[in-house]
Amino acid sequence: MAVIDDFFGKKTVQQNKSKRKPSENITQSSPQKKQKSVNSTTSSSSLLSADDILKTIPDADPSLLELSPDAEKLNYFQLKAKRESNPTLNNTTTTTTDINDIPEGRENCLNGLTIVFTGVLPNLDRDQCEQLAQRYGAKITKSISGKTSLVVIGNDAGPSKLKKIKSLKTKCIDESGFIQLITKMPADGGSGEAAIKELNKKKEIENEIKKEIEEEQRLEEQNAVKKQSSNKPSFSSSSSSAPAQPKVVDKNTQLWTDKYSPTDLKHICGNKSNVELLKNWLENWFNTKHDLKGSTINDFKAVLISGPPGIGKTTAATLISKLLGYEVIEKNASDFRSKKILNDNLKVCLDNTSIKGFFDHNNDNMNKKKFVLLMDEVDGMSSGDNGGVSQIAQFCRTTKTPMILICNDKSLPKMRTLDKCCFDLTWRRPSSREMKSRLMSIAHRENLKLDPNLIDQLVSITHNDIRQIINIMSTVSRNQNSLNHGNLNNMQNSWEKEVSLKPFDIVGKLLSNNRLSINEKISLYFNDMDIVPLMIHENYKMTQPVGGNGGGSSNSSLNHLKLLDEASDLISESDIVNSKIRSGEQLWSLLPFHAILSTIYPSFKIQGQITNRINFTSWLGQNSKKMKFDRIVQNLQYHTCIKTKSNNDDLRLDYIPFLKDKLINPIAENGNDGIETVLKFMDEYYLTKEDFDNILELSVHGSRKIEDKYKKVPTSVKSAFTRKYNSYIHPTVIYKTGDSVGKGGSNRLPRGDSEGSMEGEDGDVDVERDGDNDESDDKDDDISRDSLIKSKTRPSVGKAGAKGSAKSNTKRTTGGSKAGNSRKSRT
Amino acid sequence: MSLWADKYRPNTLEKLSYYDEVTEQLTQLADAGSNFPHLLVYGPSGAGKKTRIMSMLRRLYNTTSIDNLKVDVKTFTTASNRKLEFNVISSPCHIEITPSDMGNNDRVVIQDLLKEIGQTEALDFSGLFHLAKKGTDEITNDNIPQKKFKVVIINESEKLSRDAQAALRRTMEKFSSTIRLILMCDSTSNIIDPIKSRTLGIRIGLPDNESMKQIFENILNNENDAKKIYPEDWDDRCIVYDHIIEESDNNLRLGIMMLEAMYMNNDSISITTPVIKPDWISVIESLTKGIIKERSVAKLSQCRTILYELLAHAIPGKLILERMTFNFIKMIDDYSSIKKSDEVKTSIVNAASLFDERLTLGSKDIFHLEGFVTRVMVILETDISSY
Structure with missing residues (x-):
């Protein structure tokens, strides 16, 4: 059924296209011409509102709105897989339309519209469409609500969305309708109410940004004046202030990220509540009691900030501490942070105060006595930093100064030790809205033209990494003076963050229906060439192969x-x-071959919809x-x-x-008598x-009868057995030649070593424990006794092994312990 | 209190019961004294290789001290400066090593240990005794057996790496005056030719049914309690024996184990009493049965769990493959739904040999076993669904 639907849907699209093409494109060959003609034909209607234009566009094929009967039964994975499996079927018959073939619309023409894309568009890539719409100023949302102005619908839309569309009676258009919309809409979204509202909003934002920029400039000038005035006397007074001089760095040589790093809490993008929380905590740190028992932030002596890179964790922490007049001691991954070093260097700081305040008279109002310990990149503590994390955890409990720990991923096992002693603050990625004004103001101050609509795109490319966005802008400013769609698209690929994929995603991609080229697949394999083949092996049965249904x-x-x-x-x-x-x-040169053989070819054979959750490989375990x-x-x-x-x-x-x-049988059947x-x-x-x-x-x-039998043995018998076993020394076969006597006290016996010599040692240990009480009495005597016993016991164990006689052995040990006992009684 | 398999292990050549011609050969070798050659003893496990060799050594050195075994731990240093510990079983006359314990470092063991032993000559006091007895004038007589060499038994020599085997070649000749090697292995297919040519090969096969029955009977005659439990009638007992022999695949050790387990776990044994099998055999059997019954993707996933379980519990992958193959061949005839059973059998054997090779060459057993199971399912399903 679904296939037939697809078929019709496709056909209508094709018809639409063929209808449209002759009427519009008959005389035009190049896109520039096309655009011109569009402009000329619709220029008269530039005052139309979006609603008017929408009316002219035909509704989507109603069949698209019909739920396929089995759709509701399918779970999410199946649905997704089905959706992914369909385009390939379509693609065998129709060619994909490249996004660049779509005629260009007017600037900001979709302004004020809220568009939802759903289902699979027959000819266009959905992501590209969304980008396109965004570029023209439309707001893209994922779910349908009353505010949604129109829905662009494709095949196999989700059932819940279809229901919503019906209940809200939202305007639905199909792919070709969307293209028409772009070509027909006037600039700035026409004269519709929503469009005007949106325009006003944008203007407001722009004004705000302008204000901000002005204010910042003013502040900066003030600072500059201050600095000059403060520097002057120090220059003349003494040479001791010379070290202060390099602090004034020429702003032009700084990285943009440093140059524009926030100097005020207002400048921090996003995470406002967290920032506020952290500020309050730090402010009241010395006034509150930290009992480490409650769950609020004030119960903790330390805070653990976690979040992805580039969102201003360190910046916020340093800024807050500075604003509150704290001296910051920072340790990051560049410092060696082993347990020993931490103990040597940091422990002292924890219960001291800073004396910097005595020397620094510039800020008279703040006596910089307090300081805060900032441990950056805690999760970067590598194997070299032995015991560092646990030591930090220890500090967190005892510290007398506030501690702020920062990490990227707190879910790592090694971070678990910090869970209990730190309050957990999770930094979220700031949204594009939160970053917009800041970025705009930076762009303005650097004389870089930045299209506001572009920020969304930048944000999505960099995964909300504000630091990287600033870096991108900085790079662009070197040779261009504007950042617009034209050059962004060129750069997109090179700027796209290399996100290293998790094995699960890789396997998901490979096993599901994909259209990746062989090179892309190989590069997927090389993302994690150890795990991926194992994961493929683990999960290759999880698919419903596309090729499997061919033969009836x-x-x-x-x-x-x-x-x-x-x-x-x-x-x-x-x-x-x-x-x-x-x-x-x-x-190793065979690796690409291994990639093909172990991962790419097998997954190509059975690729299809994934019917189960992807498991981690069980081979390792x-x-x-x-x-x-x-x-x-x-x-x-x-x-x-x-x-x-x-x-x-x-x-075996x-x-x-x-x-x-x-x-087992004797003790299972006869109990104690069987021991x-x-x-x-x-x-x-x-x-x-x-x-x-x-x-x-x-x-x-599957054949654990014996184990069950053992389980049924009463515990009293089991413990009697253990007791009995421990009561005397058993014969052993293995003993180490040469060093068995010499290395007497070592508890760490290497692999393959006998329990035999362990036993011998057990005996020793017991004896030693007996002697522990009188150890203080006279040490020399003690040691001689111990070594005597050792030299006696060990070779005898070996002999016992060779001849199987345990008797002499037991005698000797008991003799030894007797000696210990008698000694005890003497003392 | 020992297990019967150990309790009734013969310790002299005279007590050995089957393959008299091999026993005769070994006797002659033992009597040859200094002409004793290097040996390559091969044959399936449970055939009595070690038993025979130990009996032979007893005759060769003519002393019971061969049974005074002890285990020493020797330390070696590899080229990468890692310390290795290696267990050596030794008696005054011989040394027994299992270099494959060391994995890839077996070469170091072969090189160091054998050289060390080879460079020290063993003292042979039996000549001295001779001398004391007969007086000085007869020393020049060469009829006194001169056994100046130590015997080194190398266990699991089929698992020796190529490097180690190569290291062995020259050592065998260089120190032949002081060392005689006895290589023990299940099959000679992994032994390189130069070594085969330097050794005298002795194959010790599995005992036939009659010999096994005789051995069982002997054991029961010595174990009065057990004899009461087994059927009194000789013919009935024979049937029980036959069951055991079939289940143990003529593996004598396994057979004796089963014999004892039957006695331990039953109050009385009749001809219908099921044979007590080791857990892994029954698991593999039920696995094969399951595959023939149900050939589906879901079943494949179940098979993986069982295979992992077997492999993890130190059951060798090759053995699993072998067992499964033979089980398939046995069981296929019982299923009427399989039409061309002969063709199916050949295809299964074909697949088994393919994946057996891969098990040897590769390192992840589960991949190959799963490949085999899938292949068998396809073979079976193709046959069944084609009608």
């Missing part, structure tokens, strides 16, 4: 399977390439699990190899499934308690 409905599942087979075949083959790349041969169990088996093998004479695989496959029976049997068996095979637990863990899911 009865065979669709087979076709789907076939496509999956091809994909998994490719993925499997890519693994060979991968091991060529990463193993000894290091053939499973692999580390595998490593863990491999290690366990290896350890078990080391312990049992003398008895079983088997290698790892044999042990043949022994372990049956060892479980042997270990002796199990322990005997364990000693026979040199198994430790840890091995016991590991063997239980090694059963494959």
Whole structure:
């Protein structure tokens, strides 16, 4: 049904086009001419309002407004996928119209109109259309409301939107109608009420900006005068003020971002409430008690500001502190911030006051005694900064000066330590409205012509990064004196922020129906070449492939399977390439080939609508699990190899499934009476308690009868078992040659080392603990005793391993502890 | 208290029960003394390779000290200055190493350890005893066996990297006066030719059904409690044995394990008592069954979970593939919906061999196993839906 709808919709559009074209374009060949003629034909109607023109444009095909019957049942993902899958179908039959082919309208012609785009426009790219409308001064919203002046509707619009359109009776036009609208509308949105209102508003804003600019200039002049006057005496009085001199930097050499960094709270764009909050907190810091218990900002000694880059977090923090007369101590990623350094350098500051106020007499009203610690880029504390974050967290609890921490992403695991001790202030990206006046005033002062409508576009290109916008303006001003649509489009691509995509987005893009070129796909792969192939493997079954429905409905599942087979075949083959790349041969030049084989080709095979949520790859987790169990088996093998004479695989496959029976059955059936049997068996095979637990863990899911059996064993029996196990020393096989005696006290025994020597040590530790009480008494005696015991115990463990005799061992240890006890009694 | 498989492990050549000709060969080798060659012992797991070799060594050195095993931890330093710890099982006469434990560093082990052993000569006191007994005039006689060499058993030698095997080649010749190598492996396909040519290959295959039954019977004769549980009638017992042998695929060790597990978990055993299988075998079986029954995308996702579970629990990917393939071949005949079962079987074996190769060459087992499962599903579905 939907397909047929599409078909009709498309046709009507084509008809419209063909109707329109001969009437308007018959004599015109170049776009400039076209524009002229449009101007001439409609110049007489320049006083028309938008409503009048809208009336002349035919309504959209009513079929577009019809809900397809299955649309309501589909969930969002399916709908999205369907929407994405349709354009390709269309594109096979019609050619896309380039946005540049649309005739140019008059300046600001859509002024005052609120337009909603919905559904898929058959021939135009929706984003481009929105940009176009914005450029002509229209306001673009995403949802339909009473204020919406018209809806441009395409295929497969969302069902909720369609309902709203019907209930609000909003004017609907289709794509061709939209083009007509642009060509017909007079400049500045005609004489409609809304347009005039909007115009007035804009003028108001402009006036405001002008005022602001004037004020700023005035302020600046004042400052300059002040500085001059303040500098003069210091020059003449002494040479000690020489260091103050470089502070007066020539404004022309400064970066624009520094030159125009806010000097007043009013200048900070966006986050007004947060700024206010921070200001109040800092103002009252010394007057309030911070008990770290409540949830309001005043209960905390430190504040954590988080938010994306370029939105003025640091600026706001410094500005507020300065305005309130605080001295700022800033530490950022350029400083080395390990636990030790922080302790050495910063700890002192936390409970001291600044003496700068005594020397700085310029600001008489503010005694700069207080200071604030500004830790910038906290999340940039890398592995080099050992324990830095936790140390900062510690400071946050004890500090006697306010602390402001700044980070980009507080969701990082390492930032979690800061959660409890800091108040969380999230900086939002300022909207274009909030930035507009500031940017306009900068542009004005730099004599750069900036089209107000353009700011929205700049904002979207840079993802609301005001710092980057200023940088862009600064760059443009080097060779041009205006920033307009013409040169913006040229620059757009180069200025477009390189947003590094998350693996989820990449996989989503690749698996869903896309029209990306192979090079674009390869670059997607290279965004994260380690994770993306794994993610593709994890999720390649999540799609409903487009190609799968080709062979009729009865065979669709087979076709789907076939496509999956091809994909998994490719993925499997890519693994060979991968091991060529990463193993000894290091053939990194094969990476693009691996990209194709592991990611691009398989995802091309099965691309379609994504039916499920995209999961993170489970391979990493499973692999580390595998490593863990491999290690366990290896350890078990080391312990049992003398008895079983088997290698790892044999042990795992043949022994372990049956060892479980042997270990569990006696205690499961006979309770406490079975303990002796199990322990005997364990000693026979040199198994430790840890091995016991590991063997239980090694059963494959789906056959956990044995585990259930163990669960049913009463805890009293289990603890009796553990107690019994710990009560004597067990025979072990492994002991380290040479250094086993020398490295006596080390607790960190490397991999593959026996529990045997650990046990020996356990014995030691116990003895040492016994002796702890009298340690203060006479140390020399203590040490000699310890070393004596050690030298006794360790070789005997080894011997016990070789001969399997645990008796002598136990005797000795008990002897040792006896000695400890007797010593205790003596003291 | 040991497991039966260990309790009834023969420790002399005389006690070995099947493959008498191989036993005879080993006896002669052991008697050859200083002419003892390097050996390459191969055969499937559970056939008794290690048992035979240990029995042979016992005869070769003519001492029981071969059973006085201990494990030493040796430390090595790699080229990148990393310290490695390596476990060596040793008796006074021989050393047993598993270089594949060290992964890619196995070459260092081969180079360092073998050289170290090779450069020190083993003292042979048996000659001295001889000398003391017979007096000085007979020393010149060469009939005293001279065993100046140590035997080094290299386990899992099929997992040795190419580098390590190359390192082995020259060592084998250079230190042949002091070291004799016994390479143990499941299959020789990964062993490079130069090594094969330097060793005497001995294949120890799985025992046939009759030998296994005999061994089972012997064990039960020694275990009175167990004998009471198993059926009294010889024929009935034979049927139970046959079940066990079939389930264990003639793997003797596994068979004995099952024999014991049956005794442990049942109060009485009849010919219908199900054989107790290791968990992983039953999981793979149910996986194969599920795939034949349902061939769909949803099933594929379930398969992945099970495969991950198996792989994570240290079941080798190759074994999973092998088991699945044989299970498919066995089970396909039971399903009447599959028409051209022979063609299906060949295609499955074809797919299995393809993915088996990839398992060897690649590193992420799950990719290949999943590829195999998908391929099998397509093969089955194509056959079923074509009618």
